[in-house]
Amino acid sequence: MFKKILIANRGEIACRIIETAKEMGIKTVALYSDADNQAKHVTLADESYYIGASAPAESYLKGEQIIAIAKKTEAQAIHPGYGFLSENAEFAASCEQQNIVFIGPTSAAIAAMGSKSQAKNIMANANVPLVPGYHGDEQSDAVLLEAATHIEYPLLIKAAYGGGGKGMRIVEQPQQLQAAIDSARREAKASFGNDKLLLERYITQPRHVEVQVFADQYGHCIYLSDRDCSVQRRHQKVIEEAPAPGLSPQLRAAMGEAAVAAAKAIDYRGAGTVEFLLDNQQRFYFMEMNTRLQVEHPVTELVTGQDLVKWQLIVASGGKLPLTQAQVQIHGHAFESRIYAEDPNNDFLPACGHITFLKEPVASQYVRIDSGVRQHDEISNFYDPMIAKLITWDENRLRALQRMQTALTEYKIAGLNHNIEFLSNIAEHPAFINAELATDFIERHQQQLIGEMSSDTDKALILACLYQLCIQAQQAQLQAENSQDPTSPWAQTTGFRLNRAAIQQMTLVDDEGKEHPLTIYQQQQQFTLTLNDQKIVMQGQLVGNLLHAQINGHKSKLTVAQQAQQLTLFINGLPQSFTLKQNSPLQTDEQQQGGLTAPMSGTIVSHLVEPKALVTAGQGLMVMEAMKMEYTINAPADGQVDSFFYQIGEQVSDGALLLEFIEKGAD
Structure with a gap:
């Protein structure tokens, strides 16, 4: 077993890995950027090293420097967590070349699944069901537009090397395709450094069901329960549960066996997740394989009674899987709610700021909180806006859900916008209680989930x-x-x-x-x-x-x-x-000057029109990006863009005046 590991990550997942490492007597090395100088994961680790400026490209994505720190501290292995370098085949290969264990699959396995198009070809050869679409290497606009004519609408654009909903667009009509391709490419390039796209048929109202797999270097591979991750916004998961409700034993076994076949097809090692779309006729299709530990792994841990990070460390250090398939037992039901700094009333825009007050539910055998923040910490615009994960467990689904409903009312955060009330509305919605799940759950019930978000x-x-x-x-x-x-x-x-x-x-x-x-x-x-x-x-x-x-x-x-x-x-x-109130309120810049202000802190990605251009109501004027998500600033009415106050690449603060807009007919 390892004596010391370096954690190439931050926040909640870094804290989670440190917790298990300590229980196993393993020393930990943390990394921190400027924004994370006083972060929780830094204080929990045995030692920590400064890695660079706040932007990920200048800190947590600097693979060579991370490996150098691992060698300097005599860490025998690097745990990448999820995100950042966790699915970077080049980084995994560099670790292998430097005789540092990468706690995850081999670089070859990551590369095989890193391209969604290549992954689908491998799955086809392994007889894993696929959704019809285009997965080719040719990426010109002409080829993509032609390929789309052979796929039924609505169709889905996906970043070939992405995940987490970034670089993903649903296209309802052919005339929307070009703009969606351009936007998806930009977001994919910013998030993953690669703008390759794939197209596939968009299955209406599917469920998103995934299977946790685990493999060792001795040829053993098993699946540990399945999870339903259908409740999503912006294609990112919001509430997950295990096991997936309503699956017959035969379907559950078929999906598990298909997931194992997918893992064996690439000689997989360690923790991985095979994601499927399940249609309303109970047919499932391979979507992608995440070659890392998933954000939602705690629900699997609670229903199996296993520590998956511990399993990762055992397998990475050369050990065998702790259990065989026959020994895996599923007991009870678990839910995970992702608590984000965001504004559900404003299209889920990320929120930045200080957590001025924080009171978490009391942890117990029924309630678990995985968090990387404390009171007075800052949520910056450099990283994912997730504050924490709230996980509950009980003997059956309804009791576990009741635990979640209660725990959400006990979770109190002040200082910035967050989604706890939104999560409570989901957990208490009759359709969710009855497990009427699909990936458009939030859109179908938006009025009840968001429109009524107000106290007396x-x-x-x-x-x-x-x-x-x-x-x-x-x-x-x-x-x-x-x-x-x-x-x-x-x-x-x-x-x-x-x-x-x-x-x-x-x-x-x-x-x-x-x-x-x-x-x-x-x-x-x-x-x-x-x-x-x-x-x-x-x-x-x-x-x-x-x-x-x-x-x-x-x-x-x-x-x-x-x-x-x-x-x-x-x-x-x-x-x-x-x-x-102490003084009379002043007019905002927008009221005084007729401009449009930034709805969040972020970076200017592009100007969609030229200065002095005449525009119509709803037309896109400029694109902002925060936490790797794009947001388009639209014209509030017919009028003219007089001038832009920020250029492409510049950072802006929430509420900053972005441009001068003259409404048609205004003096």
Whole structure:
């Protein structure tokens, strides 16, 4: 077994690998960029080395430097995690040449599956079912456009060397194809350094079912359960579960055996995942093979009772698989929810910022949290916006799902946008509860999942007001205790006034910018206000971040996080924020200047029109990229682009004025 390994990754997966390595008595070496100088994985590792600037190309993708650090620290092996260099055949080959063990498959196996087109040819020879499409090497526009005429619409464009939904586009009509090819190429090149594409028929409302395989160097290969990953947005998985619900034993075995055949076809070693599309007639088709540990591996671990990272280390160090196929046992059901820094109400755009408040559910045999962040950490625009993975397990699907529903209400994050409420809406949706799964689940139920994402505003407003009053009371109490005459009635915190109640004005501003002026009356420790013609009597007490509230006789407890003048309340686990108004709001740059602002922090990829160009409403004006996802800035109305304020390749901050736009008919 290894004595020391280097982890060529960051965040949650680096922390996950370190955890198992420590349990096995293996020393760990971490890497960090400028953005990760104080990151959690750095503090957990036995030692760490600076790798470069924040951008991945200048740090976590610098293979030669990573190998040099491994040799310098006498690490015997490198664990790539997932993403970055995990499926880079050249890096794996370099490790082999330098006598450093790459904890994963051979470079030849990675290369074989690294090209989706080559992978499909190999699978065809191994008699694994395939979706019809074009997987050729010729990549000219003319060839792709011609190939598309032989594939039924809708069709799917995929990056041949990609994954995670990047470089992927669904094309409904032939006239959309050229623009989709151009966009997919750009995104594939930015994400994977290769812009080769493939085309295939887009199967309507399929399920995404994948099989975990494991192989050693002695010819043993088995499958460990399957997973359903159908719930996706932007072709990226959101909630996964194991085992996949509703599969017959015969279908489950057939998919498992096909996955093993796929792995054996490339002499695979280590952990891998074979992904299939399952249509509504229970026919499955090979989609791709991920030659690494998957993000969703924890659900497989919980239903099999096995540590897959431990298996990776055993196999990579020359050991045999710990179990045979006959010894694999599946017990219970597990779910994983990916908690992202993103805005579901704004097309799931990535969100950057500091985590000002973080409270995770209590871990137990039923609840697991895989996370790489802590309170006050920053989510930057350089890396994937995933904050953590929340995993739950129980004896059956409904009980495991109930655990997930409860755990999501207990997960509290403030300081940036996130998708916890969105995940809760999925977990509680009747169609999801009934396992009515397909890859268009979110699109089909978008109104219920996103359109209704709001807490009871009046209730939240009352509680925010009470919280602020409790803060004032605490400050008054502290001032009274420090007073030279704490017995004076003027130093009391009971709202003392001669013959009348205390009155104060407070204005709270909600997330939509709406102002809520409130008039509060205080007598002793009781507050009264009138809201929508209803009299509200309230009392409260703060214990840390926990507000003990009594509203018209109803008692409740909730967590509140405050950062400067902004406070975030978690009502039934769902966040709602208010800002205590101090000054009159100023107009935004966009209101003052007639421009368009950046919806996120990122990099300018391209200008789609020339300055002074006349455009129509909805026409694309420029393309931004953040966290390897592209976003098009569209014209809000008919008009003219007067000028661009940022050039291609420049970085912009969230809210920055991007261009000057003159609406048609405007003076």
